[in-house]
Amino acid sequence: MSSILKHVRIGRVESYILEKLEEGPVHMTLLDPESIGIGRATRLAKIVEEEGSSAIMVGGSTVSSQYEMDEFVSTLKKNIDIPIIIFPNNVQALTKYADAVWYMSLLNSLEWYYIIGAQMQAAPFIKKYKIEAIPLAYIVFRGDTAVSAIGRALPIPDNQPEIVVAYGLAAQYLGYRFLYLEAGSGAPSPIPSRIVKIVKEYVEIPVIVGGGIRTSEQARELVEAGADIIVTGTLAEEDIDKLRRLIQTIKNYKRR
């Protein structure tokens, strides 16, 4: 590659994710330091690692203390081998102990801050601590979730796939390397699989789906529709056996 393009590098964690995606769909587990203590989080992280979840994402819409993030992530780091990726709600969610950060922009926010402001403020920290930044376009559905309220999203209706496709293509053309379709943590149901199917017909960057996924059947339907990465958060706290089955379903799924 030309030396002028040396900044365009795929880091260790992103390469690992891409390699996993060559084998099939991937599961990631989201742990929210605001809703779960570090002791329980560590136990859950060990279980999901053993079961085959490919990464731990740490974050939540109300994370407010960098000190707590440092403690949470550094403790997890000592106990598991799979990568820990920050899923930041804001600048204070950054911690130098993580392996990577989803460097994300909430594309359908009404607020400059969530599209580029927080990212601008976070950039010097990321440079200073050499955190791997993985460019991610984030799109929020539904209006009644914390992420939607805090991120001032103009939520995309479930019946407007062509708008999602347009956002997805824009994300791809702008150089984002992943597209996250978010129903919101704790949503009563995931985004419809038909949206994922249509997006996958047009958008080539890997598609992450999260929010409201509680059963193996829902996960199977989404990966059948083409979801590349399935994220579950609440389920780890609610029902670990159900989560084990869900991870197995994704692991055993073979693309036709």
Ligand code: 1GP
């Ligand atoms: C939220 O997509 C994640 O950002 C996970 O949502 O907690 O509903 O699994 P759940």
